[in-house]
Amino acid sequence: MKLRERILPSGEISFFLDYRVDRRRVRERIPDITLRGDAELYLARRKTEVARGIVGLPRREGLTVEDALDALFRDKEATCSPGHVKTIKARVRQIKEAFGAGTPIKMVSLDAVNTWRRGLLSDGEQPPTANKKTEMLRAAVIKARRAGLISESPLEGLQRVADPRREVWRWLKEEEVEDLLDALGSGVEMEIKRCNKRNYKTRVGRNVKLYRLTLFLLSTGARKGEALALTWADVDFGRGLVALHTGKHGGAGRKKQVRFIPMNATLRSLLEEIRDEAKDVPGSATVFCYPNSLRRDFEAAARRAGLGHVRPHDLRHTFASHLAINGTPLHTIRELLGHSSMGMTLRYAHLSPGVTAHAVEGLNFGPSKGAVARVIVVRESGERTA
Numbered sequence: 001m002k003l004r005e006r007i008l009p010s011g012e013i014s015f016f017l018d019y020r021v022d023r024r025r026v027r028e029r030i031p032d033i034t035l036r037g038d039a040e041l042y043l044a045r046r047k048t049e050v051a052r053g054i055v056g057l058p059r060r061e062g063l064t065v066e067d068a069l070d071a072l073f074r075d076k077e078a079t080c081s082p083g084h085v086k087t088i089k090a091r092v093r094q095i096k097e098a099f100g101a102g103t104p105i106k107m108v109s110l111d112a113v114n115t116w117r118r119g120l121l122s123d124g125e126q127p128p129t130a131n132k133k134t135e136m137l138r139a140a141v142i143k144a145r146r147a148g149l150i151s152e153s154p155l156e157g158l159q160r161v162a163d164p165r166r167e168v169w170r171w172l173k174e175e176e177v178e179d180l181l182d183a184l185g186s187g188v189e190m191e192i193k194r195c196n197k198r199n200y201k202t203r204v205g206r207n208v209k210l211y212r213l214t215l216f217l218l219s220t221g222a223r224k225g226e227a228l229a230l231t232w233a234d235v236d237f238g239r240g241l242v243a244l245h246t247g248k249h250g251g252a253g254r255k256k257q258v259r260f261i262p263m264n265a266t267l268r269s270l271l272e273e274i275r276d277e278a279k280d281v282p283g284s285a286t287v288f289c290y291p292n293s294l295r296r297d298f299e300a301a302a303r304r305a306g307l308g309h310v311r312p313h314d315l316r317h318t319f320a321s322h323l324a325i326n327g328t329p330l331h332t333i334r335e336l337l338g339h340s341s342m343g344m345t346l347r348y349a350h351l352s353p354g355v356t357a358h359a360v361e362g363l364n365f366g367p368s369k370g371a372v373a374r375v376i377v378v379r380e381s382g383e384r385t386a
Contacts, residue, residue: 003043005036015039017046027146063149065108066101068140075143091133105141106154113137113155127163134158170314171321176307177218183305184211190304205304210297212270213288214315219267220244221319221337224312228290233283235271242267246338259338324351 001019015036016029028046033039069092076088098116099108113134120130138155145153172180187203194200216227226244234243240263263271274287295312302310316337323333330352334345 001043001047003039005039015042017043025146029147063105063144064101065099065103065105065137065140066096068105068144068149069095069137071147072136072140072143088136091136095133095137099137105144105150108137108141108154110155110158113158117161121161127161131160131163135160169317170310171318172307172310172314174322176305177318179305180302180307180310181211181215183301184208184214188304205301207297207301209288209290210294210301212274213290213294214298214312215266215270216288217312217315218319219264219270220261221316222261223316224294228286228288230287231284232275232281232287235275235287237263237268237272240268242271244338257338259335261336320345320348321351324348327352327354 001017004016004018006014006016013034013036014029015033016027018025018027020026030039030042033042073088073092077085080088099112117130117134120133121127138153138158141150141153141155144150183205184207187206189201189203191199191201213227216222217224220227220242222230222244223246226246229245230242234245236243241260242263243258243260245258271287275281278285298312299310302308320333320337323336324330330342330345330349333348334342337345339345
C-alpha cells in the first residue's frame with residue numbers, strides 16, 4: 001500500500017492510497033486531510049483494516065446516477081476552465097434527464113447507453129460529441145468503482161463510435177496558401193445581385209485580423225487555442241522566439257507544456273507590425289483577439305478563395321507538411337508541433353520520400369548487385385559488354 005499525493009490547481013494537496021486486493025487495483029482518496037503527517041496516520045490505520053479484510057470505502061450499491069455524476073462534476077469543476085465546466089454541466093444535466101437522476105448506477109446497462117447514443121446520432125449529433133457524453137457517464141461509474149462505492153462497473157466494454165471524419169485532414173499547397181491569404185488580405189471580387197436593378201461587382205471578405213492570425217498559424221504550426229492565448233510576454237524579439245503554451249496535455253495538477261518556435265522573417269515582420277500598431281501594451285495583453293466566429297469566418301474565406309472545406313486546424317497540418325517536403329527530420333517536426341508521441345508525427349512521413357529513398361538506395365542484394373557492378377565496369381573502360 002502506497003501513499004500518494006496530488007497538487008490541485010488551487011494549490012491544495014490531496015492524498016490518496018494506492019494498493020491491490022485480489023489483483024484489483026484500488027485507489028482510495030483520503031477525505032479532508034491536507035497534512036502529510038495526518039495522511040501517514042491514516043495510512044497506518046488503513047493497512048490494519050485491509051489486513052482484516054476491510055477493503056475500500058463502504059459500499060453503496062444504491063448509488064444513483066445523480067450522485068455519481070455530481071462527484072465527477074466536482075472534480076472537473078476544480079481542474080477545468082470555466083468555459084469547459086459550463087459544457088460539462090450541460091452534459092451532466094442531459095445524462096440525468098436521459099437515464100433518470102434517481103436511477104441506481106447498477107441499473108444503467110450497456111445496451112441502454114448504446115441505445116441512447118444511437119438516438120443522439122440519429123438526431124444529428126456528431127460522433128465525437130456523442131462519445132464525449134457516454135464517456136462522461138462511464139467516467140462517473142469508474143470513479144465510483146475505484147472509490148469502492150460499487151462492486152463492479154455495468155459499463156465494462158463500452159466502445160467509442162467511429163468517426164469517419166477523424167482521419168480526414170488536408171494541407172494547403174503553396175498556390176492555395178497564396179489564394180487564401182489574398183482572399184483575406186484583399187478580398188475577393190464578387191458580383192452583387194440587386195432586385196430590379198443592374199448588378200455590380202465589388203470586393204468582399206477582406207479581414208485583416210483573420211489574415212494576421214492565419215499567417216501566424218502558418219508560420220508557427222500553433223493550435224488555435226495556443227495562438228489566441230499568446231501574450232506579448234511570450235514574444236522574445238531579442239532571441240527571435242515565440243513561446244506557445246498548451247493545456248492539451250495539462251490538467252490534474254500538471255503544468256502546461258511550453259515549446260519555443262523560432263521566428264522567420266515573415267513572422268517577425270508580422271509581430272512587429274502588430275506591436276507597433278498596439279503601441280504601449282502590457283506584457284499580459286494578448287497578441288490576437290478574435291470573436292467566437294473564427295471557424296465560421298475562416299471556412300467562409302476558404303470557400304471564397306476556391307479551396308472548398310478547410311478548417312483552421314488544417315493550417316497546422318500545412319505547416320508540418322511543408323517542413324516534411326523540405327526535408328526537415330521528423331523528430332524536429334515533432335518538437336515544433338509539440339506532439340506527445342512520435343506516432344502523431346509519422347502521418348507526415350510520406351511527404352518526404354527522398355529521405356527513405358536515400359536510406360535504401362545503397363542496398364543492392366541479389367542479381368541486381370552484379371548488374372550494377374557490370375555497369376560500373378563498362379563506364380570505367382568505355383567499352384560495351386554483351
